Amino acid sequence: MKRFRTLWRRESEWRATERMRELEAANRELQEFAYSVSHDLRAPLRSISGFTEIIRRRYHGELSGEALHYFENILVAAGRMERLIEDLLRYARLGRRALIIKTVPLAKVIEEARERLSAKLAATRGTIVAPSDLPSVSGDPTLLGAIFLNVLDNALTYHRPGVPPEVLVTCQVRGGRCTVVVSDNGIGIPEEHHQKIFRVFQRLHTQEDYPGTGIGLAMVEKCVKALGGRVWVESRVGEGSRFFIELPGAV
Numbered sequence: 001m002k003r004f005r006t007l008w009r010r011e012s013e014w015r016a017t018e019r020m021r022e023l024e025a026a027n028r029e030l031q032e033f034a035y036s037v038s039h040d041l042r043a044p045l046r047s048i049s050g051f052t053e054i055i056r057r058r059y060h061g062e063l064s065g066e067a068l069h070y071f072e073n074i075l076v077a078a079g080r081m082e083r084l085i086e087d088l089l090r091y092a093r094l095g096r097r098a099l100i101i102k103t104v105p106l107a108k109v110i111e112e113a114r115e116r117l118s119a120k121l122a123a124t125r126g127t128i129v130a131p132s133d134l135p136s137v138s139g140d141p142t143l144l145g146a147i148f149l150n151v152l153d154n155a156l157t158y159h160r161p162g163v164p165p166e167v168l169v170t171c172q173v174r175g176g177r178c179t180v181v182v183s184d185n186g187i188g189i190p191e192e193h194h195q196k197i198f199r200v201f202q203r204l205h206t207q208e209d210y211p212g213t214g215i216g217l218a219m220v221e222k223c224v225k226a227l228g229g230r231v232w233v234e235s236r237v238g239e240g241s242r243f244f245i246e247l248p249g250a251v
């Protein structure tokens with residue numbers, strides 16, 4: 001009986017490993033597919049916006065105001081689709097490259113994100129405050145950069161109308177893992193959407209209210225998972241949000 005049970009356990013383990021391998025292969029195939037489709041969509045899209053632009057410029061005097069308005073709409077839609085494709089490509093590329101693990105000071109990662117967000121900081125009169133003694137983590141600098149750039153960018157974007165965004169970065173190290181918390185004083189997120197926002201293309205607002213592609217947090221989750229960490233949010237509508245990024249390898 002005991003021998004039978006051992007055999008049965010081995011068989012189940014083998015099946016689980018096989019299934020995992022199959023799922024990983026299917027996932028890789030899907031990522032490759034997403035990458036090549038997005039890549040191939042770029043050229044025809046550029047033709048659409050390029051030729052629309054030419055017609056608009058060359059025949060400007062002959063076109064009615066209504067026709068010019070429609071051409072304008074085509075250009076806006078094509079521009080939006082281009083941004084979506086760019087973001088999808090960036091998302092797909094993250095899964096294609098091998099990790100490069102280094103010791104990365106988190107203060108440097110935050111500083112670089114702050115520099116890249118300087119125009120938005122000036123436009124919103126926002127602030128990002130981070131302690132000077134943030135730890136270093138053992139991780140991939142590109143993925144870490146993408147994580148914090150996206151989370152900080154959102155913290156500046158989803159601010160309450162007329163209220164400058166105040167973003168605070170804090171960090172706790174416990175048992176070799178560090179949890180970075182990015183808090184904002186923005187519009188907040190209803191509880192029923194706390195998981196959904198990490199999925200690709202999931203947005204809670206219209207382009208008119210807050211422009212975006214809905215890929216940022218999916219990218220954050222993908223990067224955090226690739227580094228062996230977790231990400232989650234705590235938030236109440238009107239009371240701001242706190243994004244928790246737990247990473248292994250605190251140095």
Ligand code: ADP
Pocket residue numbers: 150154155158184186187188189197202203204205211212213214215216217218241
């Ligand atoms: P995008 O910002 O391009 O829409 P994201 O994937 O980064 O895409 O975010 C998904 C959605 O989550 C956003 O559209 C927004 O509704 C919500 N969100 C993200 N970060 C915040 C935040 N700090 N405060 C409020 N809402 C947020």
